[in-house]
Amino acid sequence: MTHFNSLWRDVRGKLALLAVLIIALALISGMQSGRIGFESSELAFTDASSSGLQIVPASCPSSPHYAGECTSIIIVNTCPTGQHKNVSQTCVCDSTNLAPVNGSCAPLSTLCPAPTYYCGTGANANNLYYRTYSSAPACTPQSSLYANCFYGCDAGTATCRDADGTPAAEITVSPSLVRSGDTTTVSWTSVGVGACTVTATNSDTWTERNGTQTSREITTATTYTLTCTRPSGSPIVDNATVNIIPVFNEN
Amino acid sequence: MRTHERTSVLVMLAICACILLIGLTPLRQFVRNAFHDTAYRLDPTAERAFAYGELHFNALDRYAYDIDRAEFYLSEAALRDPTMQYVQHELARISFLRGDFSLALAKINFQIDMHGDSTPNSYYIRGLIEGFIGKYADSARDYERYLEFDPYNWAALNDYAWVLLKDDRPDEALAAAERGLAAFPDNVWLLNSRAIALYEIGYGAEALVDLKTAQKNLKSVTTEDWLRAYPGNDPRIAAAGLRSFKAAVDANIHMMETGAALDTLQ
Numbered sequence: 124m125t126h127f128n129s130l131w132r133d134v135r136g137k138l139a140l141l142a143v144l145i146i147a148l149a150l151i152s153g154m155q156s157g158r159i160g161f162e163s164s165e166l167a168f169t170d171a172s173s174s175g176l177q178i179v180p181a182s183c184p185s186s187p188h189y190a191g192e193c194t195s196i197i198i199v200n201t202c203p204t205g206q207h208k209n210v211s212q213t214c215v216c217d218s219t220n221l222a223p224v225n226g227s228c229a230p231l232s233t234l235c236p237a238p239t240y241y242c243g244t245g246a247n248a249n250n251l252y253y254r255t256y257s258s259a260p261a262c263t264p265q266s267s268l269y270a271n272c273f274y275g276c277d278a279g280t281a282t283c284r285d286a287d288g289t290p291a292a293e294i295t296v297s298p299s300l301v302r303s304g305d306t307t308t309v310s311w312t313s314v315g316v317g318a319c320t321v322t323a324t325n326s327d328t329w330t331e332r333n334g335t336q337t338s339r340e341i342t343t344a345t346t347y348t349l350t351c352t353r354p355s356g357s358p359i360v361d362n363a364t365v366n367i368i369p370v371f372n373e374n
Numbered sequence: 375m376r377t378h379e380r381t382s383v384l385v386m387l388a389i390c391a392c393i394l395l396i397g398l399t400p401l402r403q404f405v406r407n408a409f410h411d412t413a414y415r416l417d418p419t420a421e422r423a424f425a426y427g428e429l430h431f432n433a434l435d436r437y438a439y440d441i442d443r444a445e446f447y448l449s450e451a452a453l454r455d456p457t458m459q460y461v462q463h464e465l466a467r468i469s470f471l472r473g474d475f476s477l478a479l480a481k482i483n484f485q486i487d488m489h490g491d492s493t494p495n496s497y498y499i500r501g502l503i504e505g506f507i508g509k510y511a512d513s514a515r516d517y518e519r520y521l522e523f524d525p526y527n528w529a530a531l532n533d534y535a536w537v538l539l540k541d542d543r544p545d546e547a548l549a550a551a552e553r554g555l556a557a558f559p560d561n562v563w564l565l566n567s568r569a570i571a572l573y574e575i576g577y578g579a580e581a582l583v584d585l586k587t588a589q590k591n592l593k594s595v596t597t598e599d600w601l602r603a604y605p606g607n608d609p610r611i612a613a614a615g616l617r618s619f620k621a622a623v624d625a626n627i628h629m630m631e632t633g634a635a636l637d638t639l640q
Binding site: 130134137160161162163164165167168169170172173174175176177178179180181183184185186188189192193194217 | 381385386401428441459460463464467470471472473475493495498499502505506520521522524525526527528529530532533535536539540542558563566567569570573574602603604605606607608609610611614615618619622623625626629630
């Protein structure tokens with residue numbers, strides 16, 4: 124007992140000091156670690172579907188140390204390349220742009236009809252329409268108005284008529300003869316066509332179907348070319364050239 | 375007497391060492407942080423900075439997790455070696471968790487530009503960020519890219535289904551969810567996603583069955599499961615995250631049962 128009392132007298136001061144030090148460090152570390160966790164953008168995130176139901180995404184494989192926790196190795200993919208097993212353990216195409224055709228995967232675009240042009244009927248007989256199709260297998264037709272044909276729609280060729288009965292495009296320059304360094308006015312019109320482009324040998328370029336523009340300074344004979352696309356895809360081309368007034372030096 | 379004092383001091387030190395080692399984990403972490411800070415100042419290399427950053431970005435270590443320290447050290451690593459394989463990826467994740475999606479997208483684009491297919495889960499991260507921003511079509515493409523490397527990853531398939539639903543492609547979303555459920559038939563995230571896809575297509579009764587199953591299975595999901603599903607998150611919010619998920623499933627059931635969900639067949 125005497126020995127213990129002696130030991131206690133020796134250590135109690137030091138022990139008290141150490142206890143205070145430990146408590147102080149614990150308090151400091153506790154303050155630093157904080158009581159409230161970091162609330163990330165994922166904490167309560169849900170995304171509403173079109174019906175208002177809450178979709179909940181996850182983020183399992185995002186860490187570089189991801190070790191396959193959310194990947195299954197149970198299903199062995201014995202399907203051909205480009206396919207995988209579905210819940211019924213049958214092989215289906217990986218890409219949503221493909222569909223199974225005769226055991227392989229074919230582009231869905233080959234399974235639906237090609238887009239077409241057609242004239243309207245009745246009160247819409249002068250309108251040219253463009254019909255496309257949604258992805259297979261639904262292939263739902265979807266039509267949109269392509270052009271109001273001023274001179275009527277030719278049902279046989281599915282094109283707009285101009286005054287002479289065919290699609291037309293025309294380009295002019297005025298004046299067609301200029302001094303070097305002057306500009307000219309380029310005008311063009313089109314009817315019953317799709318996109319048009321004006322290009323020139325001096326790098327002028329415009330992309331409207333109808334328009335009037337001022338050229339760059341003309342320093343050499345310059346040809347302006349109007350190229351429009353018929354509904355069938357073939358081009359209509361017209362040209363106009365502006366020339367330089369010759370300068371004569373009298374000797 | 376001297377022998378006496380030596381003995382008493384040694385006994386005290388032994389007791390204190392035990393307390394420090396076995397008990398007071400926050401104190402241990404505090405000491406470790408101080409050691410790391412000092413070590414880094416003495417030897418400031420990109421590898422050391424990256425290692426310390428990763429240490430503090432570990433959702434499964436409650437006391438080590440510290441997103442501010444993680445960001446500091448990862449930023450240091452990026453400054454010293456911007457080409458380090460995962461450094462931009464990790465900084466993108468931190469920006470994403472902080473809600474700075476524009477910065478997150480910039481960083482993950484930088485990551486993918488530099489490392490491409492060698493870090494395939496960077497495509498996953500970009501899909502996640504794009505989904506949060508609302509770029510659903512872009513997000514779907516990135517998930518598809520990731521799924522080429524990891525076709526039976528439940529989280530990727532779940533998130534792919536999410537963005538397909540938002541991109542008005544419920545048939546494809548259903549296919550994605552089913553592909554995941556083939557490997558993980560009890561997965562609550564996939565059950566929830568499949569239920570929503572089924573409902574959008576018009577199979578309300580089947581959707582409700584999936585949701586009830588998810589609700590039942592959620593009782594077995596732990597906070598550790600939640601942290602594995604959402605790595606990089608603070609362990610201290612796991613309980614709240616799990617509650618939030620349960621509330622979402624409950625709300626979906628309520629909406630379907632009461633007919634409050636908008637009828638897409640109208």
